[in-house]
Amino acid sequence: MKFRLLPALLVLLPFFSMAQLTLKGRVIDEQTASPLQGAHLRLNNRLVKTTTDAKGMFEINDLKAGSYKLKVTYLGYRVWEAYFDLEANKSMLISLEQAPVLTQETIITATRAGDKTPVTYQNLSGKEISKNNQGRDIPFLLEQMPATVVTSDAGTGIGYTGIRIRGTDMNRINITVNGIPLNDAESHSVFWVNMPDFASSTGSLQVQRGVGTSTNGAAAFGASINLLTEAPAPEAYGEVSSAAGSFNTFRNTVQAGTGLMKGNWAVDTRLSKLSSDGYIDRAFSDLKSFYVSGGYFGANTILKVNVFSGKEITYQAWDGIPSDILKTNRTYNGMGYYKDYLGNENYYDNETDNYQQDHYQMMLSQRLGGNLTGNIALHYTRGFGYYEQFKDDEDLTDYLVAPVPVPGNDTLLITQSDLIRRKYLDNDFYG
Structure with missing residues (x-):
């Protein structure tokens, strides 16, 4: 039996030699050792869509053995480059040096909660937004958050949508884009249908649940939602994406x-x-x-x-x-x-x-x-x-x-x- 398996193994040997490898690692600040979320990676001048997560981690799969050039860029930091040979799965720790560029997070400092802020909050990174962005309105990115109910007039999340947090609708939820109030001056509400596919331009968002301050109109009894548009990419890029779904939905x-x-x-x-x-x-x-x-x-x-x-x-x-109609015609x-x-x-x-x-x-x-x-x-x-x-x-x-x-x-x-x-x-x- 052993001798019968030997020819088969010899035939499969070239395929085993082409095994797919994994490159993974972590990107941190050189001075503070804190993780850098959202760093862009280029491998052999190919933009890797999976950027670093909240812990600064990244993973690139399905690589072949060979020589590679890895380039890491992050706004406010100097470009990091390295050449290496990949013969087996590899892990890397990448430290980025700060560059003299002010980061755009300073724009929303006044409206974002931090670790020492006495309020319940939850952040969504650009990577998480991109992963869940199916062309539906912003509320559908938040529907899995606690005490959150999302509705759609058309039933698909495209068109008129609404959101309630802790039982409060949008005219008592303070919503800002880059710290600028989005609530309508008359009704204090937000009509997401007027901002189709805005998730594609959102770099991060934060939801603060509970009573909070308001930048426009009535006080925020239910929550505050703070959106920050995407920071500029360190290098030039272009992207075309299309998607299709049920009920002749296209994006x-x-x-x-x-x-x-x-x-x-x-x-x-x-x-x-x-x-x-x-x-x-x-x-x-x-x-x-x-x-x-x-x-x-x-x-x-x-x-x-x-x-x-x-x-x-x-x-x-x-x-x-x-x-009475819902029972027979949904x-x-x-x-x-x-x-x-x-x-x-x-x-x-x-x-x-x-x-x-x-x-x-x-x-x-x-x-x-x-x-x-x-x-x-x-x-x-x-x-x-x-x-x-x-x-x-x-x-x-x-x-x-x-x-x-x-x-x-x-x-x-x-x-x-x-x-x-x-x-x-x-x-x-x-x-």
Whole structure:
């Protein structure tokens, strides 16, 4: 039996010699030995998508034996490079030296909780956001957090979505982007449908549960959600991604960045398009967005400008499903329903919400000396759009329309009618 196995082993020997190897390790700060989360790695000039985790760890699998060049970059640190031969699984400890560049975390220092802050909080890193980002709105990145309930009008997480933390809805949750308030100035709520695929431009976020301070409007009784947009990559990059899912859901995203030019200047861009038929009847979504960020990153100064915008067309589904219908039809949507003059049931095709929201941010962070840093920000949000509805048997006087005489009989007046109405919104918010 042993002699019979020997020829087979000899045949398989070349395949064993091509065994796939693993390179893993940890990236730390040279002075403090603290882990560096989110460091970028290039192996033989190939960008490794798995960046370091919260403990600074990385792992690159499916490598063949041979010579390699590893390059590690992290904003605020000098570039680290090394050449090595890989003959077996290898572990590395990489220490990065700090460079004289102010990191953009100083921008959100005032709104983020730390280890000594007496509040319950949870952080999501850029790696965790990227791993769970399926094109759905920001609330769906948070749905596994304690005391959190996430809802979707269309049932797919694309379109109108809502979030409650500790039983409190978004008009009592303080939400900021780079420390700048996102809550609507009128309702204090946040409509995530106006920011499609914003997760693709989010570098990290923090949720603080419980009562907290508010940067706009009413106090935050339920929680605070603080988002930080992505820091510029140390080197130039480009990426195209597409995804498809149930209910004709599609997501297409293009991202590119210049990296740090002359060591201090950087520009990053993103363009996204999402569409879905929705799980609920007719609850389709057609969403577009872009993000542009550019700035100067110096030893003592960060000057950063962000412009991002979202445009949405969604079929209305915010009425929900009556409990008696839910038992037999879980996709029912009563929006746009009407009966014609013959009593036939119909749905109005254009019962849609149409809105665009543009955001402009300019932030200056200046090191004043030692550990003292000053921040100032200017922001402006412009929103405009409308929603359209079919209304049956409406009183004309409610729309400032005079009763209409019946043709051929001036004594009879038409005081009610079916009609199509649009409600417009045009708002500005700055600070």
